[in-house]
Amino acid sequence: MAENQDGQDKSEDPTEKKKSESRKKGQVTRSKELTTLFMLIASIVGIMYFSKDMIEAITAIMRNNFSVERDVLFHSEELFIHFKGELSLMLKALIPLFILMVITAILSSALLGGFNFSGDAINPKPGKMNPIKGLKKIFGTNGLIELIKSILKIMIMGSIAVYFLWAAKNEIYGLSEEPFPGAFIHSMELISWQFLLVSLAMIIVAMIDVPYQIWSNTKQLKMTKQEVKDESKNSDGNPEMKGRIRQKQREIAMQRMMGDVPKADVIITNPTHFAVALQYDPDGSGAPIMLAKGADLVAMQIRNVAQAHEIPIMEIPPLSRAIYYSVEIGDEIPAGLYVAVAQVLAYIFQLKSGEVDESKQPDMADLPIPTEYQR
Structure with missing residues (x-):
């Protein structure tokens, strides 16, 4: 059971005031694994949906760059104008995917703790730069759990990735014999399917991480009986004064x-x-x-x-x-x-x-x- 600096057990559930103060400080429940899962799924959906535009943009860029005139290559201003147009073409193809990823990152991170912006969380604090506290986090219970999660992710996702590459080896070998546009589209399909399978593996990790993050955050907010009494006294006023x-x-x-x-x-x-x-x-x-x-x-x-x-x-x-x-x-x-x-x-x-x-x-x-x- 958690204890505070005075050695008292933190056995009481956090009060609403305690939760509100923690939110102001930026301490809310967050799951990086859940965010990663939705980011992977969004990237797959984005690649599948916007792949045609991206392939057309990449094909046009490669075609234009392999046919650049000699005068342009040796003229810096002309070369800048040329690549500026190519960059604009690529950005137009990638911006929808970027927007999708940004929206997904914001919404998925807010699934557990909700939308919360705290200026206090980004303020520099000497305690955050304390190397001793950093070592405690690395070698403490949380560090051990994070290590176990990382190993679990690598094992699950690596196994699925290796299995997919082995199962699709014939298609991968055959890409070299396909014409350029078709080979590129086919490779994008293979990448999308591999990302999809890997993201499905992340579901297992997220299902483990989400309950743990909820439990961990609640544990950190636990209060001692004296803290509850002091908060009640501060909120409601001193009983003698009220009398x-x-x-x-x-x-x-x-x-x-x-x-x-x-x-x-x-x-x-x-x-x-x-x-x-x-x-x-x-x-x-x-x-x-x-x-x-x-x-x-x-x-x-x-x-x-x-x-x-x-x-x-x-x-x-x-x-x-x-x-x-x-x-x-x-x-x-x-x-x-x-x-x-x-x-x-x-x-x-x-x-x-x-x-x-x-x-x-x-x-x-x-x-x-x-x-x-x-x-």
């Missing part, structure tokens, strides 16, 4: 809520365990709103603020519990509690207008509270 932030947020919310209590029309209590502050705008179109609520010490603070601002406090335990558990701060009273709250507010507004005396508070112990709101 202090949450505490501060609660304090700010509490201050804001207490600042809204003086705006309330009435405080309904349990009387000591719960307290809720309600506000109602008779000219508005909405239902009464709960400005604040609290239990125990918070309820006591709400009552103290209410007394300081001479806000009416009514002890109605069933209604205070119903509102406390069913309404959030800033929300309207639910429809099921409209009747009960309306009776309380009606008394409060009569009290403010002087229509009733505070000493004649009606008995509100039996307010209509639906079963689903009773606590």
Whole structure:
């Protein structure tokens, strides 16, 4: 099992952040053997498809160069113009093949790790030029595996190439007896078939190399349990700091809520365990709103603020519990509690207008509270 410099086992799978950082550094899964396989296949397809144009271009070049006039050979400017035309003719025949090879190289290399360009990977680093690290790569596990793959490729591809040459020896010998254009076309066909068989051998090597490269890259990205904890801490924040932030947020919310209590029309209590502050705008179109609520010490603070601002406090335990558990701060009273709250507010507004005396508070112990709101 892999270990880091502190001797801890890298037993944890890499996180998404670790994978993202490795991609930025250019560390992605790549298989040279897979790229080689597709490059061979593309070269074969290109030779087969563009062979006619290439043969015509080569034939024209050979015909023109074997019939160059003497004056041209001894005149540098004329000779340059002559070969410039021949070079242009050859490039026109080879450029499609080159384009095919470039596209294949780009797409095949991106099959495993996807498209990824990293400036960090091409930056010169002293560690990359360290000869000791280079020797470790050569004589280490990866170097041994690369050596085994190279030997395997040579054995498989060499055996197939030798077998093909042996099987096609009569055709190869017969090329010397064929006329030039036909012999050239025939030789191109033989080369294409040999490349095809060799590339088929590369399938075996690629099937071995691809899983190994995926496993090797994942192994290099493995993390220790401490690294996972540190990353989680850095990503999510220090738990102690997060706790202090949450505490501060609660304090700010509490201050804001207490600042809204003086705006309330009435405080309904349990009387000591719960307290809720309600506000109602008779000219508005909405239902009464709960400005604040609290239990125990918070309820006591709400009552103290209410007394300081001479806000009416009514002890109605069933209604205070119903509102406390069913309404959030800033929300309207639910429809099921409209009747009960309306009776309380009606008394409060009569009290403010002087229509009733505070000493004649009606008995509100039996307010209509639906079963689903009773606590």
